[in-house]
Structure formats: structure tokens, C-alpha cells
Amino acid sequence: MELQQKTFYHRLFMTILRVAIGWHFLYEGLSKILQGNWTASGFLLNTSGFLSGFYHALASSPGILKVTDLLNMYGLLLIGLALFIGLFSRFAALAGALLMTLYYFAYPPFGNPLMNASEGHLFIVDRLFIEASALVFLFFYSEKGYSIDTLMEINRKRKKSIVPEPENSSSRREALKNLATLPVLGAMGWGAVSNFKTFGVDVMSGATIQVKQAALSELKGELPKGKIGKHEISRMIAGGNLIGGWAHSRDLIYVSTLFKAYNTEQKVYETLILAEQAGINTINIGFPSNALLAKYKKITNSKIKVISQVGPNLDNKALSKVGPNTDKKLYFENIDKAIDFGADIIQIQGNWCDWLVRDQKIEVIHEMMEHIRKQGYTAGLAAHSVESLIACADQGIIPDYYMKTMHHDQYWSAHPRENRFPFEVDGKEYLDHNRFHNNMFCLFPERTVEFVSKATVPVMGFKVLAAGAIEPKDGFKWAYDNGADFICVGMFDFQVVSNVNISIDCLKTTKRTRPWYG
Numbered sequence: 001m002e003l004q005q006k007t008f009y010h011r012l013f014m015t016i017l018r019v020a021i022g023w024h025f026l027y028e029g030l031s032k033i034l035q036g037n038w039t040a041s042g043f044l045l046n047t048s049g050f051l052s053g054f055y056h057a058l059a060s061s062p063g064i065l066k067v068t069d070l071l072n073m074y075g076l077l078l079i080g081l082a083l084f085i086g087l088f089s090r091f092a093a094l095a096g097a098l099l100m101t102l103y104y105f106a107y108p109p110f111g112n113p114l115m116n117a118s119e120g121h122l123f124i125v126d127r128l129f130i131e132a133s134a135l136v137f138l139f140f141y142s143e144k145g146y147s148i149d150t151l152m153e154i155n156r157k158r159k160k161s162i163v164p165e166p167e168n169s170s171s172r173r174e175a176l177k178n179l180a181t182l183p184v185l186g187a188m189g190w191g192a193v194s195n196f197k198t199f200g201v202d203v204m205s206g207a208t209i210q211v212k213q214a215a216l217s218e219l220k221g222e223l224p225k226g227k228i229g230k231h232e233i234s235r236m237i238a239g240g241n242l243i244g245g246w247a248h249s250r251d252l253i254y255v256s257t258l259f260k261a262y263n264t265e266q267k268v269y270e271t272l273i274l275a276e277q278a279g280i281n282t283i284n285i286g287f288p289s290n291a292l293l294a295k296y297k298k299i300t301n302s303k304i305k306v307i308s309q310v311g312p313n314l315d316n317k318a319l320s321k322v323g324p325n326t327d328k329k330l331y332f333e334n335i336d337k338a339i340d341f342g343a344d345i346i347q348i349q350g351n352w353c354d355w356l357v358r359d360q361k362i363e364v365i366h367e368m369m370e371h372i373r374k375q376g377y378t379a380g381l382a383a384h385s386v387e388s389l390i391a392c393a394d395q396g397i398i399p400d401y402y403m404k405t406m407h408h409d410q411y412w413s414a415h416p417r418e419n420r421f422p423f424e425v426d427g428k429e430y431l432d433h434n435r436f437h438n439n440m441f442c443l444f445p446e447r448t449v450e451f452v453s454k455a456t457v458p459v460m461g462f463k464v465l466a467a468g469a470i471e472p473k474d475g476f477k478w479a480y481d482n483g484a485d486f487i488c489v490g491m492f493d494f495q496v497v498s499n500v501n502i503s504i505d506c507l508k509t510t511k512r513t514r515p516w517y518g
Contacts, residue, residue: 015145026080032073047106086147093138100132220501223279226518228401229378233282236503239490240285248467271493278500290341308343310334311352332371346372347380351426357388358423384425386448405442406461406479411469413439452483458518462488476506483514
């Protein structure tokens with residue numbers, strides 16, 4: 001009696017384990033099939049582990065990707081069904097373990113835990129590892145629980161028996177136990193289908209979340225490149241404001257928080273990987289993002305070039321105290337830190353350039369520029385106010401490239417020209433609708449165009465969309481037409497391919513009069 005009880009509990013435990021895993025596979029497969037347009041493309045293209053080349057190859061060919069999608073969807077469905085009802089469950093367990101292993105090594109937690117943020121930043125052991133281990137256990141363990149496999153095994157033994165066992169109520173009860181998962185499957189399946197009819201595809205079931213975006217296969221060609229110093233960079237580069245959470249959202253108080261909530265480390269990594277695959281090989285970041293980019297490059301072995309913005313290690317309110325006796329280390333500290341983080345190009349930040357020129361501390365810009373060059377690095381100079389760059393040029397301070405806000409003022413939230421004043425960007429924000437309120441970054445577009453037309457070093461335009469107030473086709477074209485050699489654009493992952501295509505189109509049709517520099 002005690003042996004029978006132990007056998008019952010063993011069999012019950014194995015049944016529950018097998019059915020639970022089976023339902024997970026079955027539901028994931030069903031979700032993907034019901035969606036109708038599901039593809040593993042994004043999952044495969046964003047992989048960054050040591051086997052990423054294999055996964056990228058699966059997504060590189062439409063034919064191979066189609067087969068991969070079908071194997072994913074129907075493999076999950078059939079493995080799940082076999083495990084749930086217990087038919088050929090040993091082979092299903094092996095196939096499931098192999099599939100989980102493929103998922104595991106796509107984003108291996110021992111090499112890149114941040115890519116599995118939803119799993120809790122686990123190291124080595126994550127949900128995939130545990131589920132694969134359980135499937136291996138099911139494969140090797142002799143007890144299969146209550147299942148069709150067990151029923152078939154009982155019938156085989158009965159047929160081989162010299163003395164046939166009589167058909168009695170006990171054997172019928174055993175048969176019913178082994179078929180018990182069938183009505184359970186029917187009930188759970190009915191519930192799932194009803195849920196789909198009411199709420200649509202369950203977007204929380206795994207790789208079913210879809211955002212309207214262009215796929216890499218829709219790229220119109222290769223994004224052209226140019227040179228800044230010794231660096232060959234794409235004509236459009238990624239901006240770092242969306243990653244850092246600087247939204248420039250006028251009076252919308254929650255936008256910066258939303259940006260930060262969306263751009264988790266995992267999402268930042270996915271966006272950067274996608275950007276690189278789309279041909280964007282450079283990103284311009286605020287100084288606080290250096291640690292994140294250094295980690296990204298280390299974990300993914302990325303070759304993306306990083307332009308780090310720097311300023312003196314001072315509170316801008318302390319500028320009035322800057323003078324001959326100021327410790328020069330304060331000017332150079334962030335430059336050296338950016339280099340230690342692995343930045344490729346160092347750029348004096350636009351607001352710092354404006355503040356230093358405004359407060360007549362232009363010599364600090366000169367000393368910082370010289371320090372950057374002494375370290376053997378390409379030195380950039382950025383500004384929001386064109387007056388800052390004019391003043392530096394008048395003093396003989398010519399960088400290796402300029403970075404200047406470049407956008408027109410034909411958009412709704414631009415305040416009247418007569419109410420614009422130099423250096424007001426990053427200054428006081430007025431409640432008067434006719435004054436500056438984080439709404440405009442190229443205050444005098446015609447002066448900017450005039451300065452750019454005379455520049456003899458490369459020019460990178462930024463804020464070309466006025467922080468989202470101008471359509472990309474309009475903003476990109478205006479910047480290129482008016483002399484920008486490169487543009488810097490902050491973008492979400494779902495905008496990357498579309499922006500690259502727009503940039504390619506604009507570069508093909510631009511009507512600029514200024515020669516290309518770089």
C-alpha cells in the first residue's frame with residue numbers, strides 16, 4: 001500500500017510538471033500563430049551573445065527566416081501539445097530542451113545579463129535554463145506521469161503477458177487517469193480561445209509585442225559616411241538625449257520620465273544594436289551616459305564610435321569665480337574621464353560653450369580644446385547660439401568640427417523672432433507664450449546658415465527636428481541643404497530604419513551649395 005502511494009505521488013508530480021511546461025509551450029505557439037504576422041526577426045537580429053553571428057544569419061535571408069518562423073511557431077505548438085497530453089513526451093522533452101537552449105544562448109545571461117532585464121538581471125541561471133533543465137529531467141526520468149504514453153506502455157505489457165489480465169474496473173480507471181489531461185486541455189484551450197476573442201492576442205505571452213516600425217529588410221541602401229578627423233562616421237548619427245531622458249518637452253512635465261521608463265538598459269541596448277545594423281556607426285552622448293555606453297561596448301563587443309560631450313567640472317553658477325587662479329584640473333577632469341570610459345571623439349558641450357562665451361570666459365574653451373588635442377583626440381565644439389561659435393572663430397579657436405543646432409523656425413511652437421535673444425537656450429524659461437520655454441534651439445536660422453556656409457571644417461547639425469516639432473523629411477532635408485555634413489538625431493528603436501531611409505533619400509536629393517567637408 002505504501003509503495004502504491006509513493007508511485008501515485010511520483011506520477012502525480014511528473015504529470016503536473018510535464019503539463020505545466022507543455023501548456024507554456026502550447027500557449028506561446030498558439031499566441032504567435034493567432035497573431036498572424038509574427039516573426040522572430042527582431043529577436044534574432046538583436047542577439048548579442050557569442051553565437052550572435054548564427055542568429056543573425058537566420059534572419060538575414062527571407063527564405064531562411066520564413067522557415068525559422070514556422071519552426072518556432074509550430075515547434076512550440078507541437079512540443080507543447082505532446083507534453084500536455086503525454087504523447088511521445090520523451091521526444092518532445094528533448095526537442096523542447098534543445099529549443100530552450102537555442103533561446104538561452106541568443107541572450108546568454110552570463111555574457112549579457114542586461115539583455116534579460118525582465119528576468120531580473122540573473123547570472124547564468126534564468127527561466128530558460130531552469131525550464132531546459134526540467135525538460136532534460138523529463139527526458140531521462142523513467143516515470144512519465146499520467147499520459148497517453150503510460151497508457152500505451154500498459155497496453156503493450158498486457159499484450160506481452162503470458163497470462164492475459166482481465167478487463168476490469170481497475171484497468172478502466174487507470175485508462176481514465178492517463179487520459180485525464182485531454183478534458184483539461186479542452187477546458188484550458190477553450191478559456192484561451194475565449195480570451196483571444198475578447199482581448200485579442202495576449203501581448204504578455206512572450207515575443208508577441210509589436211510596434212509599428214520598418215524592418216531592416218526595408219532599408220533603401222547603405223547610409224553614406226564621411227570623415228571627422230581620422231574617424232569615418234555615418235552621415236546621420238544617433239543622439240543621446242532620449243537615452244539620457246532629456247526630452248526638451250516644452251511644458252509637458254511627464255515626457256522625460258516616460259522616456260526614461262521606456263529606455264531601460266535593455267531597450268537602449270536593443271536600439272543601439274538595431275542602429276548599428278541599419279548603418280548608424282556613431283552616437284553623440286551627454287557625459288553621464290558614458291558609463292552605459294562603455295558597458296554596452298564591453299558586453300556586446302560593439303564597434304560603435306562614441307562622441308562624448310564634456311564641460312568643466314564646475315557648477316555653471318560658479319562661472320563668475322573662474323579666473324587665472326582656478327585649478328585647471330577642473331577644466332580637464334571630465335575630458336580625462338571620458339577618455340578613460342573609451343570615448344572616441346571629445347566635444348565641448350553646447351550649453352557650456354554658450355555659457356563660457358556669454359560670461360567672457362572664452363579662454364577656458366581654448367584650454368579645454370588644447371587639452372583634448374594633446375591627448376591625441378579629435379576635438380569638437382558645439383553651441384546652441386551661433387554667436388558662441390562666431391566669437392570662438394574670431395579668437396582663432398577652430399575645432400576639428402562644429403556641432404550646431406540647425407533647424408528652421410516654421411513650426412507652431414517657435415516664439416516670435418523679435419522676442420529671441422542670444423544665449424537664451426538653456427536659460428530662463430518664461431510662462432509668456434511669446435518667450436523662450438524650452439521650445440527653440442536654433443534661434444536665428446539664417447545666421448546659422450551664413451556661419452555654416454563659411455566654415456572650413458565639418459559641421460554636424462543637431463536638434464534638426466527642434467526636439468520633435470518638425471517632420472523628419474523636412475528637418476533632415478533643411479539641415480543637409482543648408483550645409484550640414486552630418487546630422488545627429490535622437491530616436492526610439494521603432495524610428496531607426498525609417499530615419500535611415502529618410503536620410504538616404506535626403507542625401508541623394510540635397511540641393512546644397514556648400515562643399516561637403518569630411
